[in-house]
Amino acid sequence: EKGGYDYFMLKEIAEQPKAVADTLLGRIDAAGSLTLDEVRISASELREVDKVVIIACGTAFHAGLIAKYAIEHWTRIPCEVELASEFRYRDPILDQQTLVIAISQSGETMDTLMALRHAREQGARVLAICNTNGSTIPRESDAVLYTHAGPEVAVASTKAFLTQLVACYLVALYLGQVRGTKWGDEIGAVIRDLSRISNEVERVLETMEPVRELARSLAGKNTVLFLGRHVGYPVALEGALKLKELAYMHAEGFAAGELKHGPIALIEDDLPVVVVVPSPRGRSVLHDKIVSNMQEIRARGARTIVIAEEGDEAVVPYADHLIRIPATPTLLQPMVATVPLQVFACELATARGNEVDQPRNLAKSVTVE
Ligand code: M6R
Numbered sequence: 001e002k003g004g005y006d007y008f009m010l011k012e013i014a015e016q017p018k019a020v021a022d023t024l025l026g027r028i029d030a031a032g033s034l035t036l037d038e039v040r041i042s043a044s045e046l047r048e049v050d051k052v053v054i055i056a057c058g059t060a061f062h063a064g065l066i067a068k069y070a071i072e073h074w075t076r077i078p079c080e081v082e083l084a085s086e087f088r089y090r091d092p093i094l095d096q097q098t099l100v101i102a103i104s105q106s107g108e109t110m111d112t113l114m115a116l117r118h119a120r121e122q123g124a125r126v127l128a129i130c131n132t133n134g135s136t137i138p139r140e141s142d143a144v145l146y147t148h149a150g151p152e153v154a155v156a157s158t159k160a161f162l163t164q165l166v167a168c169y170l171v172a173l174y175l176g177q178v179r180g181t182k183w184g185d186e187i188g189a190v191i192r193d194l195s196r197i198s199n200e201v202e203r204v205l206e207t208m209e210p211v212r213e214l215a216r217s218l219a220g221k222n223t224v225l226f227l228g229r230h231v232g233y234p235v236a237l238e239g240a241l242k243l244k245e246l247a248y249m250h251a252e253g254f255a256a257g258e259l260k261h262g263p264i265a266l267i268e269d270d271l272p273v274v275v276v277v278p279s280p281r282g283r284s285v286l287h288d289k290i291v292s293n294m295q296e297i298r299a300r301g302a303r304t305i306v307i308a309e310e311g312d313e314a315v316v317p318y319a320d321h322l323i324r325i326p327a328t329p330t331l332l333q334p335m336v337a338t339v340p341l342q343v344f345a346c347e348l349a350t351a352r353g354n355e356v357d358q359p360r361n362l363a364k365s366v367t368v369e
Pocket residue numbers: 057058059060103104105106107108109112155156157158241242245364365366
């Protein structure tokens with residue numbers, strides 16, 4: 001049932017283009033507009049929403065962090081993202097105009113379930129983004145948008161994450177569409193880019209051999225740091241989480257702008273630092289800033305592993321290892337930038353002799369608080 005792969009995780013990484021395409025299927029009409037009628041919250045109710053709050057745990061939380069950039073940009077509705085385990089303990093401010101989005105692969109995560117119950121008690125509407133039909137979280141929500149990743153068996157989430165991102169983009173774009181924001185033209189263009197994104201994920205998967213080789217060469221290291229900015233920051237957090245749970249290595253993700261506020265003190269000779277580089281197009285200020293961060297850490301001996309768009313030549317002088325990803329609109333970049341980090345963590349786990357599909361101390365679904 002592993003379809004010829006040694007591990008479920010490898011199979012699930014390879015299934016990502018299909019999982020992404022399946023999650024888009026039937027949700028974009030011939031005219032290039034979104035049809036999310038299955039989300040049984042009426043357009044007029046969605047126009048009333050004045051705040052979005054996303055609750056999730058682990059990898060699903062990282063999808064939520066990325067969703068915030070998309071929701072705020074395309075809809076201009078303020079969006080908060082909170083760890084489900086923290087949410088209800090701080091007496092959050094919620095009412096009928098708050099749209100709470102609960103993201104969960106399994107639909108059974110107790111922290112997320114308790115958070116959504118709390119949100120509903122306060123009168124908020126809850127939309128679940130979930131991969132498991134009929135599980136508890138969608139059953140207890142007002143509405144659900146299913147991801148169509150198929151069953152995810154490996155404890156480390158991969159294809160569910162990419163499809164959670166797709167679902168988040170769909171919700172953000174749909175909210176933008178029903179509310180008619182000033183980004184109308186951009187929304188149309190992004191829907192077109194999104195419908196092509198599974199091909200880009202496929203292209204990334206075809207070029208992963210050097211990433212595996214690099215991972216094997218780092219099997220003896222104790223620490224790997226990850227840096228990113230904007231949507232690349234949650235990607236860095238996700239890369240670090242994958243490495244912790246699979247390789248049992250000390251891995252930390254930072255917002256690159258925070259380096260000089262502390263973490264740069266960690267840089268020492270030959271320390272591997274993965275840098276997720278924003279597109280040089282669009283938000284080029286951030287691109288230039290991260291290039292100077294690379295310069296700074298390299299001057300202090302870091303070994304940079306750089307994930308950058310094809311054609312971005314400015315990074316070449318500062319990259320000890322360069323991993324190329326296809327050019328995408330900024331907000332969609334996590335769809336392609338995350339894939340090499342999944343492959344990297346999986347290969348490092350194997351090289352260290354760890355159990356890839358069933359890491360120590362972890363369960364696939366966490367049904368206790
Ligand atoms: O089933 P859920 O999406 O609610 O699970 C949330 C987290 O437990 C999960 O994403 C966890 O962090 C993964 N093992 C990460 O790979």
